Amino acid sequence: xxxxxxxxxxxxxxxxxxxxxxxxxxxxxxxxxxxxxxxxxxxxxxxxxxxxxxxxxxxxxxxxxxxxxxxxxxxxxxxxxxxxxxxxxxxxxxxxxxxxxxxxxxxxxxxxxxxxxxxxxxxxxxxxxxxxxxxxxxxxxxxxxxxxxxxxxxxxxxxxxxxxxxxxxxxxxxxxxxxxxxxxxxxxxxxxxxxxxxxxxxxxxxxxxxxxxxxxxxxxxxxxxxxxxxxxxxxxx
Amino acid sequence: xxxxxxxxxxxxxxxxxxxxxxxxxxxxxxxxxxxxxxxxxxxxxxxxxxxxxxxxxxxxxxxxxxxxxxxxxxxxxxxxxxxxxxxxxxxxxxxxxxxxxxxxxxxxxxxxxxxxxxxxxxxxxxxxxxxxxxxxxxxxxxxxxxxxxxxxxxxxxxxxxxxxxxxxxxxxxxxxxxxxxxxxxxxxxxxxxxxxxxxxxxxxxxxxxxxxxxxx
Numbered sequence: 001x002x003x004x005x006x007x008x009x010x011x012x013x014x015x016x017x018x019x020x021x022x023x024x025x026x027x028x029x030x031x032x033x034x035x036x037x038x039x040x041x042x043x044x045x046x047x048x049x050x051x052x053x054x055x056x057x058x059x060x061x062x063x064x065x066x067x068x069x070x071x072x073x074x075x076x077x078x079x080x081x082x083x084x085x086x087x088x089x090x091x092x093x094x095x096x097x098x099x100x101x102x103x104x105x106x107x108x109x110x111x112x113x114x115x116x117x118x119x120x121x122x123x124x125x126x127x128x129x130x131x132x133x134x135x136x137x138x139x140x141x142x143x144x145x146x147x148x149x150x151x152x153x154x155x156x157x158x159x160x161x162x163x164x165x166x167x168x169x170x171x172x173x174x175x176x177x178x179x180x181x182x183x184x185x186x187x188x189x190x191x192x193x194x195x196x197x198x199x200x201x202x203x204x205x206x207x208x209x210x211x212x213x214x215x216x217x218x219x220x221x222x223x224x225x226x227x228x229x230x231x232x233x234x235x236x237x
Numbered sequence: 238x239x240x241x242x243x244x245x246x247x248x249x250x251x252x253x254x255x256x257x258x259x260x261x262x263x264x265x266x267x268x269x270x271x272x273x274x275x276x277x278x279x280x281x282x283x284x285x286x287x288x289x290x291x292x293x294x295x296x297x298x299x300x301x302x303x304x305x306x307x308x309x310x311x312x313x314x315x316x317x318x319x320x321x322x323x324x325x326x327x328x329x330x331x332x333x334x335x336x337x338x339x340x341x342x343x344x345x346x347x348x349x350x351x352x353x354x355x356x357x358x359x360x361x362x363x364x365x366x367x368x369x370x371x372x373x374x375x376x377x378x379x380x381x382x383x384x385x386x387x388x389x390x391x392x393x394x395x396x397x398x399x400x401x402x403x404x405x406x407x408x409x410x411x412x413x414x415x416x417x418x419x420x421x422x423x424x425x426x427x428x429x430x431x432x433x434x435x436x437x438x439x440x441x442x443x444x445x446x447x448x449x450x451x452x453x
Contacts, residue, residue, distance in 0.1 A: 004312050071382070072429035074389040077422025080406035084415040168302030175396070175410055185308055189396065194311055201308025208302050 007195045008202070022183060028203065031180040034098070034173065035166050038105035042162060045106065046114040047155070054121025054151070055143050063118045070111025075169045078104035083176050097176025108169055109162035116158025120151030149224045156222070160215040167211045171204050181207070241416040252405075252420060259401035259428060262391045266323055267384050270330030277331070278338035288339065295332040303329065303390050307397050322394040329390060330383040337379025341372030374447070377440040381433050388429040392421065402428075 011017060018024055053059035083100040124147045132146045148155075171182030184200030187193070220226055245252075277295075281288040301309075306325040314320040345368045353363045395403030402421040409418025441448065 071385045072426050074392040074422065074425050076392045076403065077406050077425055080409045080418030081415065081422050083410055084413045087413055171304050185304060197308045197311055201305035204302050205305040208300060212300055
């Protein structure tokens with residue numbers, strides 16, 4: 001076991017693993033790049049609709065079916081289905097496997113983003129919204145000054161859940177030929193090389209934990225009500 | 238890009254075989270997950286201070302990406318071992334199940350427990366005959382989430398050499414053959430839906446008092 005970890009350490013110490021196409025910086029950049037693009041696309045598709053429906057307090061059935069579909073639809077399967085289809089469109093100048101992974105990641109990220117934003121906005125205390133309207137705020141102001149700030153922690157939690165899931169799952173792009181950290185797992189299995197497999201898993205796990213903790217920190221930082229919330233927590237029971 | 242129905246017709250035997258494997262992997266993982274979760278939930282209920290650490294550890298296990306977890310277990314169990322897949326699958330069910338079991342038992346109203354105690358029931362009887370049945374909807378809700386998630390994760394076990402529907406997906410990708418990948422994906426979604434519906438039916442059967450009585 002100790003011998004194994006020494007080999008892993010040696011892998012990281014080897015300078016040839018830090019340069020070139022299959023070097024760690026390159027694959028890490030590709031992995032993060034595809035993650036960010038997919039998350040941005042999912043946010044553009046999911047969040048405005050979620051905020052609108054939450055504000056109108058309609059569309060609960062849509063939210064429920066989003067959760068169910070998100071859970072039951074395997075990303076690997078989506079990639080497998082989209083991959084041959086993208087190959088039929090030979091116009092794609094992007095590398096093999098990019099778009100199929102992209103589509104699967106957007107579908108993976110949308111449900112948690114949508115559901116958290118939707119429930120966050122919808123469940124804002126109705127009396128607060130009423131009070132805001134009574135004070136003469138326009139619908140737009142009710143949304144931007146009352147509902148969105150109060151719902152922000154949940155909106156951010158949805159983005160964080162989606163981001164961690166996508167960082168973890170982009171790994172599968174390697175099986176379609178698009179380089180990501182999964183490439184190490186893919187190559188390692190093909191060559192029966194446990195050290196390379198482990199390196200792939202380790203880098204993905206570290207990236208997932210950084211994403212989780214980093215977005216958690218960001219969540220607290222951008223929360224406009226954090227001072228109030230903190231004070232509230234300190235009140236004696 | 239059309240579906241090759243003839244291929245599906247020719248491979249019904251393979252599909253049935255994959256269905257059995259996929260279902261077996263799912264059932265084994267959820268059963269062991271339930272067993273371990275139940276034990277840990279009992280610990281957390283008996284000694285409430287342990288609940289924090291238990292959910293923290295299972296939370297960390299839950300955050301580790303499934304593919305990463307597969308690779309971590311490879312040096313322990315080998316490259317293509319059923320154990321590698323199963324340990325990873327089981328570890329994913331724990332957080333969901335423990336949370337639901339503990340929340341379900343704690344959610345039983347105090348006055349109900351008090352009344353049972355007042356009727357002279359022992360603590361053991363109260364747990365088995367009152368708290369557990371009343372917590373059943375929450376527990377089964379947890380099993381539904383765990384089972385549906387596991388069905389999806391089992392498609393990934395193919396990358397460490399296991400079978401199931403993932404084999405169709407992986408081969409569909411390799412041969413760039415839409416039909417095969419589609420069969421694996423649709424079958425996995427169907428299995429998730431069927432298991433989910435079956436658990437809903439089980440919940441109805443387990444909680445006869447929750448059924449609305451028809452007016453006489």
